[in-house]
Amino acid sequence: xxxxxxxxxxxxxxxxxxxxxxxxxxxxxxxxxxxxxxxxxxxxxxxxxxxxxxxxxxxxxxxxxxxxxxxxxxxxxxxxxxxxxxxxxxxxxxxxxxxxxxxxxxxxxxxxxxxxxxxxxxxxxxxxxxxxxxxxxxxxxxxxxxxxxxxxxxxxxxxxxxxxxxxxxxxxxxxxxxxxxxxxxxxxxxxxxxxxxxxxxxxxxxxxxxxxxxxxxxxxxxxxxxxxxxxxxxxxxxxxxxxxxxxxxxxxxxxxxxxxxxxxxxxxxxxxxxxxxxxxxxxxxxxxxxxxxxxxxxxxxxxxxxxxxxxxxxxxxxxxxxxxxx
Amino acid sequence: xxxxxxxxxxxxxxxxxxxxxxxxxxxxxxxxxxxxxxxxxxxxxxxxxxxxxxxxxxxxxxxxxxxxxxxxxxxxxxxxxxxxxxxxxxxxxxxxxxxxxxxxxxxxxxxxxxxxxxxxxxxxxxxxxxxxxxxxxxxxxxxxxxxxxxxxxxxxxxxxxxxxxxxxxxxxxxxxxxxxxxxxxxxxxxxxxxxxxxxxxxxxxxxxxxxxxxxxxxxxxxxxxxxxxxxxxxxxxxxxxxxxxxxxxxxxxxxxxxxxxxxxxxxxxxxxxxxxxxxxxxxxxxxxxxxxxxxxxxxxxxxxxxxxxxxxxxxxxxxxxxxxxxxxxxxxxxxxxxxxxxxxxxxxxxxxxxx
Numbered sequence: 205x206x207x208x209x210x211x212x213x214x215x216x217x218x219x220x221x222x223x224x225x226x227x228x229x230x231x232x233x234x235x236x237x238x239x240x241x242x243x244x245x246x247x248x249x250x251x252x253x254x255x256x257x258x259x260x261x262x263x264x265x266x267x268x269x270x271x272x273x274x275x276x277x278x279x280x281x282x283x284x285x286x287x288x289x290x291x292x293x294x295x296x297x298x299x300x301x302x303x304x305x306x307x308x309x310x311x312x313x314x315x316x317x318x319x320x321x322x323x324x325x326x327x328x329x330x331x332x333x334x335x336x337x338x339x340x341x342x343x344x345x346x347x348x349x350x351x352x353x354x355x356x357x358x359x360x361x362x363x364x365x366x367x368x369x370x371x372x373x374x375x376x377x378x379x380x381x382x383x384x385x386x387x388x389x390x391x392x393x394x395x396x397x398x399x400x401x402x403x404x405x406x407x408x409x410x411x412x413x414x415x416x417x418x419x420x421x422x423x424x425x426x427x428x429x430x431x432x433x434x435x436x437x438x439x440x441x442x443x444x445x446x447x448x449x450x451x452x453x454x455x456x457x458x459x460x461x462x463x464x465x466x467x468x469x470x471x472x473x474x475x476x477x478x479x480x481x482x483x484x485x486x487x488x489x490x491x492x493x494x495x496x497x498x499x500x501x502x503x504x505x506x507x508x509x510x511x512x513x514x515x516x517x518x519x520x521x522x523x524x525x526x527x528x529x530x
Numbered sequence: 531x532x533x534x535x536x537x538x539x540x541x542x543x544x545x546x547x548x549x550x551x552x553x554x555x556x557x558x559x560x561x562x563x564x565x566x567x568x569x570x571x572x573x574x575x576x577x578x579x580x581x582x583x584x585x586x587x588x589x590x591x592x593x594x595x596x597x598x599x600x601x602x603x604x605x606x607x608x609x610x611x612x613x614x615x616x617x618x619x620x621x622x623x624x625x626x627x628x629x630x631x632x633x634x635x636x637x638x639x640x641x642x643x644x645x646x647x648x649x650x651x652x653x654x655x656x657x658x659x660x661x662x663x664x665x666x667x668x669x670x671x672x673x674x675x676x677x678x679x680x681x682x683x684x685x686x687x688x689x690x691x692x693x694x695x696x697x698x699x700x701x702x703x704x705x706x707x708x709x710x711x712x713x714x715x716x717x718x719x720x721x722x723x724x725x726x727x728x729x730x731x732x733x734x735x736x737x738x739x740x741x742x743x744x745x746x747x748x749x750x751x752x753x754x755x756x757x758x759x760x761x762x763x764x765x766x767x768x769x770x771x772x773x774x775x776x777x778x779x780x781x782x783x784x785x786x787x788x789x790x791x792x793x794x795x796x797x798x799x800x801x802x803x804x805x806x807x808x809x810x811x812x813x814x815x816x817x818x819x820x821x822x823x824x825x826x827x828x829x830x831x832x833x834x835x836x837x838x839x840x841x842x843x844x845x846x847x848x849x850x851x852x853x854x855x856x857x858x859x860x861x862x863x864x865x866x867x868x869x870x871x872x873x874x875x876x877x878x879x880x881x882x883x884x885x
Contacts, residue, residue, distance in 0.1 A: 371572070410580060529695075
């Protein structure tokens with residue numbers, strides 16, 4: 205790499221320590237071209253020492269016009285405002301999901317992005333999984349026929365080593381966190397959900413159990429999240445001619461069943477990525493390419509329109525589970 | 531339950547735990563007081579995060595930071611539990627901080643485990659003689675409280691019995707799974723008394739202790755409205771949980787359980803030590819290798835599903851924790867029958883798909 209754009213990383217939580225900075229390190233990125241930003245000075249110095257980075261600040265507003273790109277990994281409800289500020293200052297943005305917390309925010313960001321000419325890349329890692337791409341190809345090519353059913357369940361005790369606890373200190377929870385991935389995949393694979401019904405267990409805070417039922421033409425779908433207990437953690441897409449199923453954490457293989465000959469084959473895809481964390485390399489390479497060569501983002505603002513609108517609809521029409529033990 | 535009208539700042543330690551979590555849920559719609567949840571590990575905050583409450587990081591083992599965390603607090607409900615160090619040193623630190631803040635009330639959650647292996651009717655005059663590590667640590671926590679009572683810190687000690695209900699790992703989820711997997715059933719070794727207390731009844735006792743002056747400097751047993759045998763508990767639980775009959779454990783099978791329990795104890799300790807020393811490596815192996823994940827899940831399940839030796843002793847214990855004192859002094863009346871408590875609990879278990 206001959207040119208190193210100056211990149212700020214705003215928010216230095218667990219995702220930066222385990223995902224982004226190891227990737228910059230692997231790429232041999234110029235250390236004086238990375239600026240760490242976090243309101244917690246101790247955290248800044250901890251990461252600075254670990255990754256031998258010297259440039260750091262506690263106030264992102266001081267570097268708004270001093271960087272070429274920014275990676276935003278702050279608490280979810282800050283992504284929108286910070287993205288707007290950097291875009292206005294002519295800075296490319298790589299934002300952690302969710303980019304926005306409502307559809308109205310989405311429209312503002314899309315509008316500003318178009319006007320500014322600076323692009324946004326969003327970390328919807330699951331779109332980069334070989335499995336996700338191959339499933340989309342299989343559905344589009346009609347291998348399983350017309351989609352009729354969809355099921356996705358993701359459950360397990362929350363184990364992300366969050367340093368700030370922001371996950372649980374606002375009015376949105378597992379749907380916008382895990383759901384940003386799952387709903388995005390549904391929209392990408394099958395189209396925008398209609399006839400949505402959504403219930404969760406929020407009492408004004410962040411929901412931990414959520415259930416989304418929807419229809420897309422003749423396909424009936426269900427997505428379930430649970431932060432208290434392990435669920436099957438599987439997905440399936442049932443079609444008129446066959447079905448696809450797999451483990452939600454497996455990014456290299458899935459099962460393909462053909463109803464006509466009743467065969468099931470395991471499809472394993474070649475990949476350089478050994479763990480989830482290796483997908484950061486793809487994102488960062490794309491982001492540098494965006495800044496240096498005006499490349500298109502692998503996951504753009506317009507790509508996530510349907511999922512943002514769907515999640516926004518869910519929150520605006522949320523109902524609470526019947527919970528007699530309260 | 532309606533709290534007194536004065537403006538209070540109530541801090542709950544161990545707010546992400548089973549009992550602390552329920553305290554927070556019950557206090558969450560209390561508009562008259564300020565409620566603050568003390569959170570040690572943010573990863574465990576999913577339950578209380580569902581409520582729009584104030585959360586503060588709280589490390590009971592770090593006295594200087596604890597004093598800052600508790601700044602402005604008027605009442606403390608001390609539910610933090612865990613290792614011996616957390617129970618003993620953590621309680622001592624909370625008391626130290628509370629004294630400096632001149633708090634108006636501190637409720638210390640102890641346990642009936644302090645009484646140890648004594649049979650018969652046990653009231654608060656019985657001298658504690660704990661046998662297991664948990665009971666010993668809780669008794670040390672109480673002794674710390676007594677020291678601070680002499681310094682006029684307004685403390686109430688509660689000794690709940692077997693607390694069950696939603697989110698209870700040991701006496702609810704664990705037993706339910708053991709019943710469904712046919713790892714537990716009826717046995718002559720399970721005729722001991724099961725002093726079941728539904729978690730909401732314990733919360734009532736906590737709230738009474740929080741606002742009644744008569745509670746200060748007192749120690750109270752807290753128990754449920756019915757005393758049944760462990761066999762009865764398993765029978766009722768099974769009837770509400772499953773359409774199949776509860777298994778009967780014959781004498782030879784009971785002996786096998788005892789042997790397995792004695793074997794599993796050291797295995798459990800070794801697993802805990804390994805996890806404590808090599809947590810990141812073990813988690814990496816768990817995530818990376820599917821076969822290892824299966825093996826580790828299998829071992830964990832086996833450990834969880836088997837009855838341990840201290841439970842086997844408890845299932846034989848014919849002790850009843852008397853609650854005349856709390857009934858008389860605080861007008862405490864447990865309201866939840868075992869049938870009702872279990873029905874609510876099972877509805878929750880179904881909701882989160884534990885069963």
